[in-house]
Amino acid sequence: xxxxxxxxxxxxxxxxxxxxxxxxxxxxxxxxxxxxxxxxxxxxxxxxxxxxxxxxxxxxxxxxxxxxxxxxxxxxxxxxxxxxxxxxxxxxxxxxxxxxxxxxxxxxxxxxxxxxxxxxxxxxxxxxxxxxxxxxxxxxxxxxxxxxxxxxxxxxxxxxxxxxxxxxxxxxxxxxxxxxxxxxxxxxxxxxxxxxxxxxxxxxxxxxxxxxxxxxxxxxxxxxxxxxxxxxxxxxxx
Amino acid sequence: xxxxxxxxxxxxxxxxxxxxxxxxxxxxxxxxxxxxxxxxxxxxxxxxxxxxxxxxxxxxxxxxxxxxxxxxxxxxxxxxxxxxxxxxxxxxxxxxxxxxxxxxxxxxxxxxxxxxxxxxxxxxxxxxxxxxxxxxxxxxxxxxxxxxxxxxxxxxxxxxxxxxxxxxxxxxxxxxxxxxxxxxxxxxxxxxxxxxxxxxxxxxxxxxxxxxxxxxxxxxxxxxxxxxxxxxxxxxxxxxxxxxxxxxxxxxxxxxxxxxxxxxxxxxxxxxxxxxxxxxxxxxxxxxxxxxxxxxxxxxxxxxxxxxxxxxxxxxxxxxxxxxxxxxxxxxxxxxxxxxxxxxxxxxxxxxxxxxxxxxxxxxxxxxxxxxxxxxxxxxxxxxxxxxxxxxxxxxxxxxxxxxxxxxxxxxxxxxxxxxxxxxxxxxxxxxxxxxxxxxxxxxxxxxxxxxxxxxxxxxxxxxxxxxx
Numbered sequence: 001x002x003x004x005x006x007x008x009x010x011x012x013x014x015x016x017x018x019x020x021x022x023x024x025x026x027x028x029x030x031x032x033x034x035x036x037x038x039x040x041x042x043x044x045x046x047x048x049x050x051x052x053x054x055x056x057x058x059x060x061x062x063x064x065x066x067x068x069x070x071x072x073x074x075x076x077x078x079x080x081x082x083x084x085x086x087x088x089x090x091x092x093x094x095x096x097x098x099x100x101x102x103x104x105x106x107x108x109x110x111x112x113x114x115x116x117x118x119x120x121x122x123x124x125x126x127x128x129x130x131x132x133x134x135x136x137x138x139x140x141x142x143x144x145x146x147x148x149x150x151x152x153x154x155x156x157x158x159x160x161x162x163x164x165x166x167x168x169x170x171x172x173x174x175x176x177x178x179x180x181x182x183x184x185x186x187x188x189x190x191x192x193x194x195x196x197x198x199x200x201x202x203x204x205x206x207x208x209x210x211x212x213x214x215x216x217x218x219x220x221x222x223x224x225x226x227x228x229x230x231x232x233x234x235x236x237x238x
Numbered sequence: 239x240x241x242x243x244x245x246x247x248x249x250x251x252x253x254x255x256x257x258x259x260x261x262x263x264x265x266x267x268x269x270x271x272x273x274x275x276x277x278x279x280x281x282x283x284x285x286x287x288x289x290x291x292x293x294x295x296x297x298x299x300x301x302x303x304x305x306x307x308x309x310x311x312x313x314x315x316x317x318x319x320x321x322x323x324x325x326x327x328x329x330x331x332x333x334x335x336x337x338x339x340x341x342x343x344x345x346x347x348x349x350x351x352x353x354x355x356x357x358x359x360x361x362x363x364x365x366x367x368x369x370x371x372x373x374x375x376x377x378x379x380x381x382x383x384x385x386x387x388x389x390x391x392x393x394x395x396x397x398x399x400x401x402x403x404x405x406x407x408x409x410x411x412x413x414x415x416x417x418x419x420x421x422x423x424x425x426x427x428x429x430x431x432x433x434x435x436x437x438x439x440x441x442x443x444x445x446x447x448x449x450x451x452x453x454x455x456x457x458x459x460x461x462x463x464x465x466x467x468x469x470x471x472x473x474x475x476x477x478x479x480x481x482x483x484x485x486x487x488x489x490x491x492x493x494x495x496x497x498x499x500x501x502x503x504x505x506x507x508x509x510x511x512x513x514x515x516x517x518x519x520x521x522x523x524x525x526x527x528x529x530x531x532x533x534x535x536x537x538x539x540x541x542x543x544x545x546x547x548x549x550x551x552x553x554x555x556x557x558x559x560x561x562x563x564x565x566x567x568x569x570x571x572x573x574x575x576x577x578x579x580x581x582x583x584x585x586x587x588x589x590x591x592x593x594x595x596x597x598x599x600x601x602x603x604x605x606x607x608x609x610x611x612x613x614x615x616x617x618x619x620x621x622x623x624x625x626x627x628x629x630x631x632x633x634x635x636x637x638x639x640x641x642x643x644x645x646x647x648x649x650x651x652x653x654x655x656x657x658x659x660x661x662x663x664x665x666x667x668x669x670x671x672x673x674x675x676x677x678x679x680x681x682x683x684x685x686x687x688x689x690x691x692x693x694x695x696x697x698x699x700x701x702x703x704x705x706x707x
Contacts, residue, residue: 058545059538062309069310069498073491095494099309100300102545103552110549116264117550117606123260131260138261142269146560149272149289157293190297197296 037220040213047210048112054203055109061102068095093188100193104200108207132218139212147205154198161194242283246570249274253561253611263607267557271564278568288567292560299555303494304410308358310497311401312547314482314504315357316540318475321508321531324353324366326471332371333459334468336452340442342378343388343449344435346371350392351431354399355479356500358406359547360645364393364656373662378456381448382665384441387646387673390653391434391680394645397605398638399427400483401493404605405638407551411613412634414627416493417486418703422631423638424483425698426688430639433680463523470514478503487702508532551606558610565614575618585623589633589689592616593640600644604652608641632695636688643681646674 032041072091079086103110110116123131156164249270256266278284299305318324328349335341335348346367353363367389375385397404400420409416442449459467482500485491491499508531515528565571581587592612599608620630645653648671657670688694 055545058549059541062313062541062544062548063537065309066313066498066501069494070502073495073498076495096301096303096306099306099548102309103549104300106545106549107553107556110546110553113546115546115550116262116553117604118260118262119257119603119607120260121602122258126260134259134261138256138265138269142273143265146268146272150292153289154293157297190301193300194293194297197293197300 033217033220033222037217040216044210044213047206050203051108051112051207051210054106055113058102058106058109061098065095065099065102068098090188097188097193101196104193104196105203107200107204111204111207111211128218132215136212136215136219139208139215144205144208144212147201147208150201151198151205154194154201158191158195158198161191240283240569241281242278242568243570243573245274245278245281245283246565246568246573249564249568250570257607264554264557267554267561267610271557271560274564274568278564284564284567288563292563295559295563296556299552299559302410303492304406304416305552305555307401307406307416307493307497308403308551309544309548310494310501311358311406312403313540313544314497314500315353315359315362315396316543317501317504317508317536318353318356319362319366320536320540321504321511323471323475323504323508323511323531324349324362325370326467326511327352327475328367328370330459330464330467330471332374332452333457333464336457338439339451340384340439340449341451342371342375343380343384343438343442346375346388347392347431347435347438350389350395351399351428352475352479354392354396354402354427354431355483356475356504357396358401358403360394360396360653361656363396364389364653365660367393368657368660372657372660372665376662376664378452379447379450382669383673384438384448385673386657386661386665386670387675387677388434388438390646390651390657390670390674391677392431393656394642394653395427395431397645398423398430398642400424400486401497402638403547403551404609404641405634406493407606407609408613408634408637411609412617412630412637414630414634417489418627418631418699419634420493421487421702422695422699423635424702425694426635426639426684429694430642430681430684433684434677437676437680458525459523463518463521466518466521467523470511470518474507474510478507505532508536554606554610558614561610562614571615571618574615575622578616578619579622585625585629588619588623589636592619592633593636593685593689596637596640597643600641601647603644605641605644608644613637628696628699629692631699632688632692635695636685639681639685639688643678643685647678648672648674 032038068091072087072095075086075088075091126134252273253266253270256270257263261269275284275286275289279286328345331345331349332342335345338344350363350367353366357363372385372389376382396402400423402423405419405423406416409419412419438449478500481503482496485496485499486493512528512530515526518526519528562571578588578591581591583590596608596612599612603611616633620633625633645651648654651674654670654674658667661670
């Protein structure tokens with residue numbers, strides 16, 4: 001092994017994984033269609049920009065959640081050592097809430113990056129247009145209505161979390177500042193995370209609109225959006 | 239049959255049809271559930287007011303402390319992989335075991351087991367081992383089928399040996415304690431790994447040319463340098479794994495806390511490896527050049543893959559909770575539970591029928607779909623049959639072993655795809671597929687043993703669970 005240079009396995013793996021990865025930032029597309037498709041293109045590019053931000057927040061939150069988790073462990077054991085309870089309950093709550101924020105805000109990123117699996121038994125052999133057609137029909141007739149239902153259901157839920165009463169009036173500022181307490185003593189209010197569920201669904205619905213636009217463009221003959229024709233590569237999960 | 243039940247079964251069929259034509263699995267759950275809540279309302283067998291409970295179900299998933307363990311264990315494995323520590327581990331153990339016949343295969347299995355205990359994800363393990371060991375084994379003249387089967391099977395152990403993403407999800411869906419499940423799965427996982435190693439070595443000795451020993455010229459490390467390499471690349475990782483597992487099993491830390499400590503440990507090891515490399519070079523090692531492994535790129539990539547897996551799992555969880563709510567409300571769950579409970583043979587009959595069903599599904603579906611589709615159906619049947627907690631853990635471990643087969647069963651096993659994507663051109667896809675078969679047989683044997691002797695899992699559970707007495 002000493003006479004032949006050892007290949008840098010990590011680099012190979014990375015470039016390989018990158019090549020499998022689905023990249024589609026609408027802003028990278030040079031050719032902008034004219035007419036109504038052009039308008040759709042800009043809508044999609046705008047949404048995509050939002051989604052990119054979501055993804056970046058998610059990577060950062062991974063590390064924030066880790067630091068909080070580590071902080072928790074340290075305070076717990078340091079506290080045991082000096083025989084004093086120095087655990088900060090808020091930090092524990094903040095940890096799961098930020099993990100929640102991580103995926104709630106990035107559902108849209110997962111949709112764009114196609115991290116969710118498909119069974120590609122037949123799918124892999126379909127033409128681009130057929131793939132786009134299947135996606136378009138089900139997105140519009142069934143999945144978008146689901147998101148609409150989700151938003152409808154989450155709206156009152158999120159609002160009550162933020163202090164709206166049953167009769168529709170809002171709590172006074174004094175009550176508002178207390179919000180709804182979490183189960184643990186000294187916990188954080190849960191209102192914001194409930195509100196994030198709503199935000200997550202709205203962002204997701206927006207990205208789904210972008211996906212629908214993409215399928216329309218593929219059906220209209222755009223071949224540079226090879227995103228749906230992603231090569232038969234394993235989605236890198238588990 | 240009453241209308242609601244019929245509707246729920248049709249819903250199931252529509253769902254299967256949708257995923258078969260290739261629509262996204264998670265979105266298929268939500269879409270069919272929506273369609274049938276609408277139909278159920280039209281036909282007066284479903285009260286849409288029930289849908290108002292969905293937000294609190296979703297909130298339950300967000301605030302579930304079990305699921306909080308996912309990012310930590312994924313991140314820990316991702317750091318070990320991206321920083322190149324996993325690769326070092328593999329080459330060191332390969333050098334150590336190389337001299338015996340089938341030694342490189344045994345090394346792959348040992349490393350697969352160690353990485354399985356350090357990470358919860360299969361892809362990383364299979365890709366690293368496929369890139370590094372497969373070319374080596376091919377060059378040494380290993381039978382391609384043995385080489386590929388070893389890599390896919392031992393890489394897949396990551397989903398059975400705790401901590402593992404599959405076990406965390408199964409615990410959440412089956413409603414069993416995560417620590418108890420980890421404890422119950424440990425010995426079955428090690429048992430499987432032992433069976434693989436015994437098979438690989440036995441066949442290498444029994445059939446000449448299948449798994450030759452590493453010739454002297456290939457063994458570039460020996461003596462003191464090899465000992466140092468082992469000390470610096472193998473021992474710290476074993477220590478890290480033991481620290482994480484012991485802290486979980488002794489009840490010192492919750493799984494997510496141990497995960498946080500594990501991530502910190504992995505970061506420290508990646509940082510220290512630079513110092514270790516310098517010491518090695520000073521002592522005369524020529525096979526490495528010291529480099530700083532904890533780069534910004536490593537951290538970014540590790541964070542990114544962790545985020546992706548978290549998003550993937552939670553999307554599926556949100557969507558499938560709507561589906562299982564509908565299946566329950568329309569009466570499908572109770573009906574299927576009745577059927578499963580009345581197959582005869584009581585609990586054992588149920589276990590056998592469900593294991594066969596999971597195996598058949600596993601040929602074409604993957605663990606995620608199976609976990610989210612069938613587990614919510616099994617749980618009511620288990621309630622009906624009066625499964626105790628330990629029996630639930632037993633059953634859940636059986637599921638996990640069974641899902642191992644789904645990973646490597648041709649033609650659509652995730653592990654096979656991962657290996658295909660990194661295999662050198664002379665290794666044929668059909669070899670990868672055929673190579674998995676003996677290991678599937680071993681998994682089948684293990685599954686039968688575990689069904690026939692529940693004592694194995696009971697012992698594992700009792701031995702590793704924090705003293706509950």
